[in-house]
Amino acid sequence: MPTVIAHHEVEDTEHWLSSARREEVLGSLGASNIRTFVSQQNPQQVAVLMDVADLDVMMAALASPSPELVDAMEHDTVLPETISILVQS
Secondary structure, rough: OOOEEEEEEEEEEHHHHOOOHHHHHHHHEEEEEEEEEOOOOOOOOEEEEEEEEOOHHHHHHHOOOOOOHHHHHHHHHEEEEEEEEEEOO
16 A cells, blocks of 8 residues: 655645545545645645545545535645655555
């Protein structure tokens, strides 16, 4: 099970941190052990570290987001054009 970092920017860091939507949606995509990080230099830059059961499923979901995923990102104020995925090597 690979460990993945999803790094991106958000409009509202406090809202993003307090939202349960991230774990709901990422969990439905096979993610577990989800942890959040915030840049100390720029609090709008955040990251999620997670273990992913099936990397292909996660990458396909990000490449062609479902309405549920789009809604969750909008709710959490994620700026989708800033998403970068790093996979443990």
